Amino acid sequence: MSLLSATLARVKPSPTIAVSTLAAELKAAGRDVIGLGAGEPDFDTPDHIKQAAKAAIDAGKTKYTAPDGMPELKQAICDKFARENGLSYSPAQISVGTGGKQILYNALMATLNPGDEVIIPAPYWVSYPDMVLLAGGTPVAVECGLETGFRLSPAQLEAAITPKTKWLIFNSPSNPTGAGYTRDQLKALTDVLMRHPHVWVMSDDMYEHLVFDDFRFVTPAQVEPGLYDRTLTCNGVSKAYAMTGWRIGYAGGPQELIGAMRKIQSQSTSNPCTISQWAAVAALNGPQDFLAENARLFQRRRDLVVEMLNDAPGITCPVPDGAFYVYPSIAGLIGKTTPSGVTITDDETFAKALLEDTGVAVVFGAAFGLSPNFRVSYATSEEALTEAGRRIRTFCATLS
């Protein structure tokens, strides 16, 4: 009898984590590596949030809480949804998990039966399809290329829906493209969903606060109140508050679904770290003005990176609306050869050759379900970005 389960055979490890690990290994071996693979802000958790965590420890708030979050945090989340999204949830409609990742995973585990389909616009965050597979469902990737600005069109959505569709996973601004949906673009999608009452919406709003220019963030249940009863609005403190290591994510949704997610969490991990929950209360209830400052900083980096990449021969880089990623195309480089004799056949060979020849670590597009592209995370210093841009440009210019 095999030790490992059949379920395990269906999934692959996260390729983004694999790239960060490889870059770290090369660095440890003495190579001059610039890592553009990581999906986390490069600045520290704000001080008032850290202080709240220290105070929680000193006050002995170190015990178990309710499995899906303590009342103080659930209330802070209800207030956040009302204040920022115009969404009214009661604490019984809130689930708090160990990162946004656990929230999405719990929801899929709680709802999917074999054969159930989940529509995932591609390129997508790497974990969506594998989470669906782990939960026993069938991911249905719908390719959304440059021609639609990496956005799902209403016609594509309509065509992808079948009687077996259980969820649409919606992510704006997106990892890996940074593409965001305006109110009108989102309304066109929710109009389609209103015609298919069996389809639920899992909105992953993780990058809500990282938006640029005059882009206004909106979420499906806000744009179409008719979807409120079949939408799970997911969010977290990881990206907005530079709290990736604290592991707090949350969602608002119908009570039956939230209860089902609680059941799964109570039999697996139980409550997310109590101290992190107190830190998240401080994050959500505390000052919010630095969020806009951070977005401005990221916008400057975005502009720098987009300009540098478009300057590299063979690379085309669209301008994203938010998050801290760009997703340039390398269509102009396919078939070319590096000075050491490696032919660029796809985005994976490109990323590997780039890392080996220049020490710049990026993630290849196939990992996100749309090729030939690569993802750059610009959550790093302008100095590192400038040097990485120089190396990428030189690398592309030497291909023949």
Ligand SMILES: Cc1ncc(COP(=O)(O)O)c(C=O)c1O
């Ligand atoms: C789109 C998206 N959703 C969810 C997550 C998970 O966030 P967390 O670190 O809170 O689990 C990430 C993290 O990279 C993400 O990019």
